[in-house]
Amino acid sequence: MMYSKKVAPDSMTFEALAEENRRLRKIIDALMDRVEYGEAGESSAYGVFQSTVMLENLVRLRTHELEAALERNEKIGRDLQHANEKLAQSEDGFRNIVDNAPIGMSVMDTSYHFALVNRAFCNIVGYTSDELKNLTPLTLTHPDDLALSLDNFERLITEDISSYQIEKRYIRKDGEVVWVQLTTSLLRDTQGQPIHFVAQMQDITERRRSEEQLRLAATIYNSSNEAMMITDAQNTIVATNPAFTALTGYAADDVLGKNPSVLSSGKQDKQFYQAMWETLAQHHYWEGDVWNRKKSGEVYAEWLSISAVQDDDGQVQNYVALFTDITEQKQAADLIWKHANYDALTQLPNRRLFRDRLEQGVKKAERNGDVLALLFIDLDHFKEVNDTLGHQAGDDLLVQVANRITSEVRASDTVARLGGDEFTVILTDLADASRIDRVAQALVDSLAKPFQLGNQEVHVSASIGIIVYPDDARDVHSLLKGADKAMYRSKSEGRNRFTYFGR
Numbered sequence: 001m002m003y004s005k006k007v008a009p010d011s012m013t014f015e016a017l018a019e020e021n022r023r024l025r026k027i028i029d030a031l032m033d034r035v036e037y038g039e040a041g042e043s044s045a046y047g048v049f050q051s052t053v054m055l056e057n058l059v060r061l062r063t064h065e066l067e068a069a070l071e072r073n074e075k076i077g078r079d080l081q082h083a084n085e086k087l088a089q090s091e092d093g094f095r096n097i098v099d100n101a102p103i104g105m106s107v108m109d110t111s112y113h114f115a116l117v118n119r120a121f122c123n124i125v126g127y128t129s130d131e132l133k134n135l136t137p138l139t140l141t142h143p144d145d146l147a148l149s150l151d152n153f154e155r156l157i158t159e160d161i162s163s164y165q166i167e168k169r170y171i172r173k174d175g176e177v178v179w180v181q182l183t184t185s186l187l188r189d190t191q192g193q194p195i196h197f198v199a200q201m202q203d204i205t206e207r208r209r210s211e212e213q214l215r216l217a218a219t220i221y222n223s224s225n226e227a228m229m230i231t232d233a234q235n236t237i238v239a240t241n242p243a244f245t246a247l248t249g250y251a252a253d254d255v256l257g258k259n260p261s262v263l264s265s266g267k268q269d270k271q272f273y274q275a276m277w278e279t280l281a282q283h284h285y286w287e288g289d290v291w292n293r294k295k296s297g298e299v300y301a302e303w304l305s306i307s308a309v310q311d312d313d314g315q316v317q318n319y320v321a322l323f324t325d326i327t328e329q330k331q332a333a334d335l336i337w338k339h340a341n342y343d344a345l346t347q348l349p350n351r352r353l354f355r356d357r358l359e360q361g362v363k364k365a366e367r368n369g370d371v372l373a374l375l376f377i378d379l380d381h382f383k384e385v386n387d388t389l390g391h392q393a394g395d396d397l398l399v400q401v402a403n404r405i406t407s408e409v410r411a412s413d414t415v416a417r418l419g420g421d422e423f424t425v426i427l428t429d430l431a432d433a434s435r436i437d438r439v440a441q442a443l444v445d446s447l448a449k450p451f452q453l454g455n456q457e458v459h460v461s462a463s464i465g466i467i468v469y470p471d472d473a474r475d476v477h478s479l480l481k482g483a484d485k486a487m488y489r490s491k492s493e494g495r496n497r498f499t500y501f502g503r
């Protein structure tokens, strides 16, 4: 570890020893002086002897003391070595902790060179600790975050802040951008001079990515032309977007906490919603046309798709409904369908829709073992109306004929205009076969009555051919052919009557 400080030997003990040595040296010198002085002057041989014995004793004593001090010193040395070993161990332990820390750590000198990096930091930036020796945090920094980083280093040095925290980007060795949350602090010496920057960081790339996605989702949510409505698992509205307000007229506050049924127009029945929820429960998705009501009361058609959002356990948490106003498209489509299937003059089903209805009727009768009757109606001498009163009068008459025919049958029966002065009626629900006769006679009677065209009273009549499923024919083509044939028999037999096929 670079900040370790070896424990120094006990300086007091060394000084004491040195002092002791100095003291002994002085005593020896003094005694030697005395010996020299005695030899030269008044000292006796006994005195010299005494002094020598004293000196020897003193030297022995001091030698013992010195040996004891040396021994103490050795022990101190051993203690010191032991302490240094312990320090080295704790230093290794500390290095281990730093190296295995889950957060990236680095130490830089004041010229931004890495002095220490841990494994997590290496993983974040994708460089080895050796490679990082030649790099600085600034060379790793994303160019867009460089000014911010430099500014923060600068502030740590010049201002009185101990640390700062920023979110910034590094460019990894593989070129990928990595986002980190970084806390940098500055260590100063006892004189307050900067020594090291210490940085700790966490990889927050995933979090930033999710935030980015959330931001994107919010942008889409708010700027989408598609109305969005989010409900919770209990189907209570928890969020709507501006397009929802634009389409429905309801502000978010009008509907938050309410059930989406506030939009209901009542045009769909219970079964419709039941089927919708069943599909959602099974497939977590439903889409289709729905008629709803705006805040203004106006009924509109929407194309609605609903997705069920589940949690990890598969429990539905939210329903996300997206819808667009399709009223115009629906109206246009309806118009096209109407043009294709209805007669523009009388508003009755045309030949095409008539054929469809006849096919459906035959299938249903076949399924249920029912009887079905087809009546072919052709006006008698209609051409004369056109010729004498004009085409417009003829048209008016055709409209009145259509109304009279319709008023003689049930709503469940089909009345159609095939073209010109030809009409058809499909009679279903014939539990009582005599109803065919009654309807046919009523039609003959009704159409024989005078028509008022402006101030003109006009008389026409109708010839009717009748064919019965399944007695006379079983398929659409044969039914049509047979009814036509029967109608011609009515014509040939004097008009203003009805004739059954084959009778």
Ligand SMILES: Nc1nc2c(ncn2[C@@H]2O[C@H](COP(=O)(O)OP(=O)(O)OP(=O)(O)O)[C@@H](O)[C@H]2O)c(=O)[nH]1
Residues within 6 Å of the ligand: 345, 378, 379, 380, 381, 382, 383, 384, 386, 390, 391, 392, 393, 394, 395, 398, 419, 420, 421, 491
């Ligand atoms: N006003 C009007 N006339 C039509 C229309 N479509 C066909 N017609 C005319 O209807 C007439 C039908 O003629 P027919 O049914 O053959 O002649 P009819 O006079 O009814 O003679 P019979 O059926 O034999 O009794 C023709 O004159 C057509 O021009 C229409 O949409 N409006």
